[in-house]
Amino acid sequence: MASTAMPTRDDFAAMLDQSLGENQSFEGRVVTGRVTAIENDLVVIDVGLKSEGRIPLREFTPPGQPPQVAVGDDVEVYVDRVENAFGEAMLSRDRARREAAWDKLETQFNAGERVEGTIFGRVKGGFTVDLGGAVAFLPGSQVDIRPVRDVGPLMGLAQPFQLLKMDRKRGNIVVSRRSILEETRAEARTGLIQSLAEGQVIDGIVKNITDYGAFVDLGGIDGLLHVTDMSYKRVGHPSEVIAIGDTVKVQIVRINRETQRISLGMKQLEIDPWEGAEAKYPVDAKMKGRVTNITEYGAFIELEPGIEGLVHVSEMSWVKKNVHPGKIVSTSQEVEVIILEVDGEKRRISLGLKQAQRNPWEVFAEEHPVGSIVEGEVKNATEFGLFIGLAGEVDGMVHMSDIAWGVTGEAALQQHHKGEAVRAQVLEVDVERERISLGIKQVSGEGTTTATANDKPAPTTGGFDFRKNEIVTCIVRESRDGGLEVQIGEEGATAFIKRGDLSRDRDDQRPERFQIGQKVDAMVIGFERGKKPMLSIKAMQIAEEKQQVAQYGSSDSGASLGDILGAALNKASKDS
Numbered sequence: 001m002a003s004t005a006m007p008t009r010d011d012f013a014a015m016l017d018q019s020l021g022e023n024q025s026f027e028g029r030v031v032t033g034r035v036t037a038i039e040n041d042l043v044v045i046d047v048g049l050k051s052e053g054r055i056p057l058r059e060f061t062p063p064g065q066p067p068q069v070a071v072g073d074d075v076e077v078y079v080d081r082v083e084n085a086f087g088e089a090m091l092s093r094d095r096a097r098r099e100a101a102w103d104k105l106e107t108q109f110n111a112g113e114r115v116e117g118t119i120f121g122r123v124k125g126g127f128t129v130d131l132g133g134a135v136a137f138l139p140g141s142q143v144d145i146r147p148v149r150d151v152g153p154l155m156g157l158a159q160p161f162q163l164l165k166m167d168r169k170r171g172n173i174v175v176s177r178r179s180i181l182e183e184t185r186a187e188a189r190t191g192l193i194q195s196l197a198e199g200q201v202i203d204g205i206v207k208n209i210t211d212y213g214a215f216v217d218l219g220g221i222d223g224l225l226h227v228t229d230m231s232y233k234r235v236g237h238p239s240e241v242i243a244i245g246d247t248v249k250v251q252i253v254r255i256n257r258e259t260q261r262i263s264l265g266m267k268q269l270e271i272d273p274w275e276g277a278e279a280k281y282p283v284d285a286k287m288k289g290r291v292t293n294i295t296e297y298g299a300f301i302e303l304e305p306g307i308e309g310l311v312h313v314s315e316m317s318w319v320k321k322n323v324h325p326g327k328i329v330s331t332s333q334e335v336e337v338i339i340l341e342v343d344g345e346k347r348r349i350s351l352g353l354k355q356a357q358r359n360p361w362e363v364f365a366e367e368h369p370v371g372s373i374v375e376g377e378v379k380n381a382t383e384f385g386l387f388i389g390l391a392g393e394v395d396g397m398v399h400m401s402d403i404a405w406g407v408t409g410e411a412a413l414q415q416h417h418k419g420e421a422v423r424a425q426v427l428e429v430d431v432e433r434e435r436i437s438l439g440i441k442q443v444s445g446e447g448t449t450t451a452t453a454n455d456k457p458a459p460t461t462g463g464f465d466f467r468k469n470e471i472v473t474c475i476v477r478e479s480r481d482g483g484l485e486v487q488i489g490e491e492g493a494t495a496f497i498k499r500g501d502l503s504r505d506r507d508d509q510r511p512e513r514f515q516i517g518q519k520v521d522a523m524v525i526g527f528e529r530g531k532k533p534m535l536s537i538k539a540m541q542i543a544e545e546k547q548q549v550a551q552y553g554s555s556d557s558g559a560s561l562g563d564i565l566g567a568a569l570n571k572a573s574k575d576s
Contacts, residue, residue: 027079027080027081027082029078029079030076030077030078030079030096030099030100031047031048031076031077031079032047032074032075032076032077033045033046033047033048033053033074033075033076033077033091034046034072034073034074034075035069035070035071035072035073035074035075036052036071037071038057038069038070038071039054041056041057041058042054042055042056042057043055043056043057043059043060043069043093045075045077045091047077047079047089047091049082049083049089050083051083051088051089052088052089053077053079053088053089053090053091054088054091055077055091055092055093057069059092059093059094060075060093062118062130065156075093075096076093076096076097076100077091077092077093077095077096078091078092078093078095078096078099079091080092080095094133096133097132097133097134098133098134099133100132100133101131101132101133101134102134102168104132105131105134105163105166105173106166106168108163109163109166114160114161114162114180115131115160115161115162115163115175116131116132116158116159116160116161117129117130117131117132117136117158117159117161117175118130118156118157118158118159119138119151119154119155119156119157119159120155120156122151123137125139125140126138126139126140126142126143127140127143127151129161129175131161131173131175134173135173136161136163136173136174136175137172137173137174137175138161138174138175138176138177139174139176141178142164142175142176142177142178142179143177143178144177144178144181145178145181145182145185159177160177160180161175161176161177161180162175162176162177162179162180163175164176164179185220188220188221189220189221189260190260192218192219192220192221193221193255193257193260193262194257196218196252196255196262197252197255198252198253198254198255199251199252200251200252201249201250201251201252201269202218202249202250202251202252203247203248203249203250204216204217204218204219204223204247204248204250204264205217205245205246205247205248206242206243206244206245206246206247206248207222207244208244209238209239209242209243209244210238211227211237211238212226212227212238213225213226213227213229213230213238214230214238214242216248216250216264218262221260221262222262223250223252223262223263223264224261224262224263224264225238225242225248225250225264225265225266226263226264226265229253229263229264229265229266229267229268230242230266230267231266231267231270231305231306232267232270232272232273232274232305232306232307233302233305233306234292234293234300234302234308241266248266249266249269250264250265250266250269251264251265251266251268251269252264253265253268267306272306273304273305273306273307274306274307274344274347277307277342277344277347277349278342278344281303281307281339281342281349282339282342283339283340283341283342284338284339285338285339286336286337286338286356287303287336287337287338287339287351288334288335288336288337289301289302289303289309289334289335289337289351290302290332290333290334290335291329291330291331291332291333291335292308292331292332293331294325294326294329294330294331295325296313296324296325297312297313297325298310298311298312298313298315298316298325299311299316299325299328299329299353301335301337301351303349307349308349309337309339309348309349309350309351310348310349310350310351311325311337311351311352311353312350313325315340315350315351315352315353315354315355316328316329316353316354317353317354318354318357318359318360318361318434319360319392319393319394328353329353335353335356336353336356337351337352337353337355337356338351338352338355338356339351340352340355359431360392360393360394361394361429361430361431361434361436362431363392364390364391364392364394364429364436365429365431367391368426368429369426370426370427370428370429371425371426372425372426373423373424373425373426373443374390374391374396374423374424374425374426374438375421375422375423375424376388376389376390376391376396376421376422376424377389377419377420377421377422378416378417378418378419378420378421378422379395379418380418381413381416381417381418383413384399384400385397385398385399385400385402385403385413386398386400386403386413386416386440388422388424388438390436394434394436395436396424396426396436396437396438397435397436397437397438398424398437398438398439398440399437399439400412400413401485401494401495401496401532402427402437402438402439402440402441402442403415403416403440403441404440404441405441405444405493406487406492408477408478408485408487408494409477409478409485416440422440423440423443424438424439424440424442424443425438425439425440425442425443426438427439427442466488466524466533467524468524468525468526468527469523469524469525469543470523470524471521471522471523471524471540472488472489472521472522472523472524472533472535473488473489473519473520473521474486474487474488474489474495474497474519474520474521474522474535475487475489475490475517475518475519476514476515476516476517476518476519476520477494477516478516479511479512479514479516480511481499481511482498482499482511483496483497483498483499483501483502483511484496484497484502484511484514484520486520486522486535488533493532493533494532495532495533495534495535496534496535497522497535497536497537498536499511500538501522501525501535501536501537501538501539502514502537502538503537503538503541504538504541504542520537521537521540522535522536522537522539522540523535523536523537523539523540523543525539
């Protein structure tokens with residue numbers, strides 16, 4: 001019988017090194033093992049080591065799902081240690097899945113591919129996502145295109161994500177669900193927008209309302225329905241016409257395929273009220289309307305739904321000038337207006353509010369002819385006269401020369417005060433210029449006599465009778481830029497000599513060369529308003545020159561004008 005050699009110390013050392021080397025090669029690696037048993041929420045796995053390892057059952061349970069493991073299954077696990085203090089192998093299913101997931105995710109991240117994951121938890125600022133073993137962070141702003149109040153329906157659902165950032169050393173992964181939705185939406189928008197055409201009528205759902213319009217969902221793409229395209233009539237706010245969630249029929253007005261913007265319209269589906277507007281609203285026709293808007297420059301009047309006209313501030317009132325339109329009319333007020341102008345192309349109608357009423361100056365002229373007596377209140381005093389408030393909200397003016405007999409200037413103005421009731425005579429009514437001239441002194445009738453002028457009754461002029469072409473002596477009472485205010489005689493009527501009538505010589509037509517109280521001679525050349533005499537120094541000088549020429553010769557005899565005047569002066573000197 002052959003003898004068997006006993007192993008030497010060196011042989012035991014070699015066998016130990018071989019065993020340790022094989023065991024050490026397992027640590028830190030992902031290996032495949034077989035499930036041999038499931039005991040008390042622990043999964044027993046044999047990976048070919050001296051002893052089996054145990055892994056908690058929860059590591060085989062995906063978020064929101066039952067455990068996915070059974071006896072006999074081959075599974076990949078991570079060998080943390082070959083043997084612990086109890087002689088068991090330290091294994092990890094999560095670590096194995098994480099390592100495998102990281103390898104796969106890095107490849108997908110570099111390729112820009114989408115990944116599939118499941119939202120399973122909430123953390124500060126966002127949510128946690130399981131990417132097949134690797135845990136990623138989903139920021140709250142990246143959950144959806146619009147803010148999501150309740151993420152509950154999204155929890156536990158397998159869905160695609162986009163990898164935004166990866167750092168394996170720090171174990172950080174950031175993903176986005178929003179980018180996936182935006183990309184999908186953009187693809188859907190591109191496809192949908194290609195199927196749409198301008199002028200097409202389509203149904204949509206109102207998703208949002210703003211001050212300037214509403215956004216309508218056309219089935220994956222939004223279009224803007226501007227407030228001006230909702231109706232032909234004036235719309236103050238879109239909520240007056242539609243509400244969120246309403247299904248509306250709209251027409252595609254414009255499509256910008258580059259920016260993927262769509263403009264919608266509702267009024268385009270209605271009959272345009274401006275068609276035939278010029279025939280419906282002829283010029284000078286009287287219409288009724290409702291005040292819809294008031295501005296500084298006028299008021300807008302709605303004649304019918306969709307058609308508005310403007311009453312300019314200058315056409316608001318006959319008597320109220322420089323007044324804000326809001327003090328004449330109010331919003332929603334029913335008014336009568338006159339059509340002034342219609343421009344169908346520009347969709348503009350000019351209206352007149354005051355034209356719907358009679359001109360108060362015409363009414364006054366009919367009811368108060370020249371010479372009639374009226375009563376009114378002194379509303380204002382100026383440097384040249386008094387303004388009297390009359391019936392029909394019109395004003396009349398009393399020139400200071402027509403306030404009192406024998407008194408002019410400031411002395412006449414001081415005889416009356418604001419708010420005083422006075423009686424006056426109508427001297428003139430100019431309807432076109434909207435002016436009424438009154439006289440207070442004519443009501444007293446003091447010193448009124450009559451005379452003749454060229455065999456006709458002469459006007460009343462303060463107690464003096466004048467004839468046309470008569471020379472009168474005047475006293476300068478006031479000098480103005482436009483001429484002289486003079487008084488005929490010591491207590492006679494007042495008159496005004498215009499600047500151009502102060503002299504035949506243009507250089508002497510300067511009012512300032514006359515002194516207050518100075519006496520001057522002038523010729524009566526007519527009568528103003530049939531009452532006051534009109535005087536001219538220039539006419540007197542021309543008449544005297546003609547008289548001298550007729551008496552002493554003419555230019556036809558060869559004598560110059562200087563010779564004729566010189567002869568006249570010499571004769572006058574000898575006579576004196």
